[in-house]
Amino acid sequence: xxxxxxxxxxxxxxxxxxxxxxxxxxxxxxxxxxxxxxxxxxxxxxxxxxxxxxxxxxxxxxxxxxxxxxxxxxxxxxxxxxxxxxxxxxxxxxxxxxxxxxxxxxxxxxxxxxxxxxxxxxxxxxxxxxxxxxxxxxxxxxxxxxxxxxxxxxxxxxxxxxxxxxxxxxxxxxxxxxxxxxxxxxxxxxxxxxxxxxxxxxxxxxxxxxxxxxxxxxxxxxxxxxxxxxxxxxxxxxxxxxxxxxxxxxxxxxxxxxxxxxxxxxxxxxxxxxxxxxxxxxxxxxxxxxxxx
Numbered sequence: 632x633x634x635x636x637x638x639x640x641x642x643x644x645x646x647x648x649x650x651x652x653x654x655x656x657x658x659x660x661x662x663x664x665x666x667x668x669x670x671x672x673x674x675x676x677x678x679x680x681x682x683x684x685x686x687x688x689x690x691x692x693x694x695x696x697x698x699x700x701x702x703x704x705x706x707x708x709x710x711x712x713x714x715x716x717x718x719x720x721x722x723x724x725x726x727x728x729x730x731x732x733x734x735x736x737x738x739x740x741x742x743x744x745x746x747x748x749x750x751x752x753x754x755x756x757x758x759x760x761x762x763x764x765x766x767x768x769x770x771x772x773x774x775x776x777x778x779x780x781x782x783x784x785x786x787x788x789x790x791x792x793x794x795x796x797x798x799x800x801x802x803x804x805x806x807x808x809x810x811x812x813x814x815x816x817x818x819x820x821x822x823x824x825x826x827x828x829x830x831x832x833x834x835x836x837x838x839x840x841x842x843x844x845x846x847x848x849x850x851x852x853x854x855x856x857x858x859x860x861x862x863x864x865x866x867x868x869x870x871x872x873x874x875x876x877x878x879x880x881x882x883x884x885x886x887x888x889x890x891x892x893x894x895x896x897x898x899x900x901x902x903x904x905x906x907x908x909x910x911x912x913x914x915x916x917x918x919x920x921x922x923x924x
Contacts, residue, residue: 664703666732672704673712674719675749683723691724700725703734705752707745713737716745717752747775755786761817762810765799795821803829806836815839818846822853831856887916 704718715722716738725733740748750767753759759767771777779797783790799810799820806823809815815823819839826832835856839849876893883891883903889912892904907913917924 662736664734664736667706667713667735669722669726669730669733671712672706672715672722672733672735673709674715674722675745677746683720688720688724688727691720692727695721695724695728695730700730700734703736705738705748706735707738707740714745716740716748743775747771750775751785760810760813761796761799761815761820762807764817765796768793768797769800795824798824803832803836805833809836809840816846819844819849822846822849825853826856887919888912889916 700721702718702721704721705716706713707716708714713735718735722733750771754764754767768782771782772779777785779790779793782788783793786793796817799807799817802810802820802824806815806820810820815836819836823832823835823839826835835849835852838844838852842848844852880891880893883893883905887905889908890906892906894901894904905916907916
C-alpha cells in the first residue's frame with residue numbers, strides 16, 4: 632500500500648510561521664514521506680474549507696502533471712483509509728492529474744487535534760474565503776479553548792486583525808452569501824462590518840458590487856453612511872438646548888478661566904470638555920475645582 636521515501640519535501644516548514652505550536656511541522660527523521668495509493672486517501676468532511684475553485688484546481692493539476700507534487704499532504708490513519716489533515720486541494724488536483732499515488736506524511740492525531748490542525752493550516756495558507764476564515768477562528772476559540780491572543784501568535788496576525796475578521800460573522804446573512812460566492816472581498820467585508828444596521832449592510836454590499844468600489848472607496852462610503860446616520864433627535868436636542876448650553880459654557884469659562892465646551896447629546900446626557908494650555912493653567916483649574924493632588 633505504501634512505499635517509504637526519504638525527506639520531507641521542500642517547503643513543508645513554510646506551512647506556518649516559526650512560532651506556530653503545531654508538531655506537524657517538525658523537520659526530523661520521523662516525518663518520513665510515504666507514497667499512498669490515492670484511492671486510500673479521503674478528505675475530512677469536517678474540514679473548514681467548503682468550496683474549491685475548479686479553474687484553479689485545473690491549473691494546479693497541470694502543474695502537478697509537469698512538476699509532480701513538491702509538498703506532501705498530511706494525513707492520519709483511520710481504520711482502512713487515511714484521512715487528510717492538510718492538503719486536500721493538492722489531493723483533488725492530483726486526482727484530476729491522473730496520479731495513482733500521492734506523497735504523504737502520516738501523523739497520529741485524535742479527531743479533535745486533527746480538526747485543530749486542519750483549521751490552523753487552512754487559515755495560515757489562506758485557503759478559506761473570509762467567512763470560512765471567521766468561522767474557523769470562532770471554532771478555534773469555542774471548541775479548542777484558544778484566545779484571540781493565542782490565535783494571533785499562532786497565525787502571525789495582529790489581534791486587531793483577528794477581531795476584525797470575527798466581526799464578519801455579524802453581517803447580514805445576504806452579505807455573508809455574497810462573501811461565500813466571492814463577490815465581496817475580505818477588505819470589503821470588514822468595511823461593511825463597521826455598519827451596524829443589517830439593511831444598510833446589504834445595501835452597502837450591493838453598492839460595492841454595482842459600483843465596483845475599491846476597498847478605499849468603500850471605506851469612504853462607510854464614513855458617509857455613518858455620518859448620515861446621526862439621529863435627528865440628537866440634532867433636535869442640540870438646537871433646542873443651544874441657548875442654554877451656551878449660557879452654561881460661558882459661566883463655566885468665567886469660573887474656571889479657560890475655554891469650556893458643553894456637548895449635550897440628550898437633555899440629561901452629554902460631556903464637558905475643559906481645555907488648558909500649560910501646567911500652571913491646569914494647576915489653577917484644579918485649585919478652583921477643589922481638587923488636591
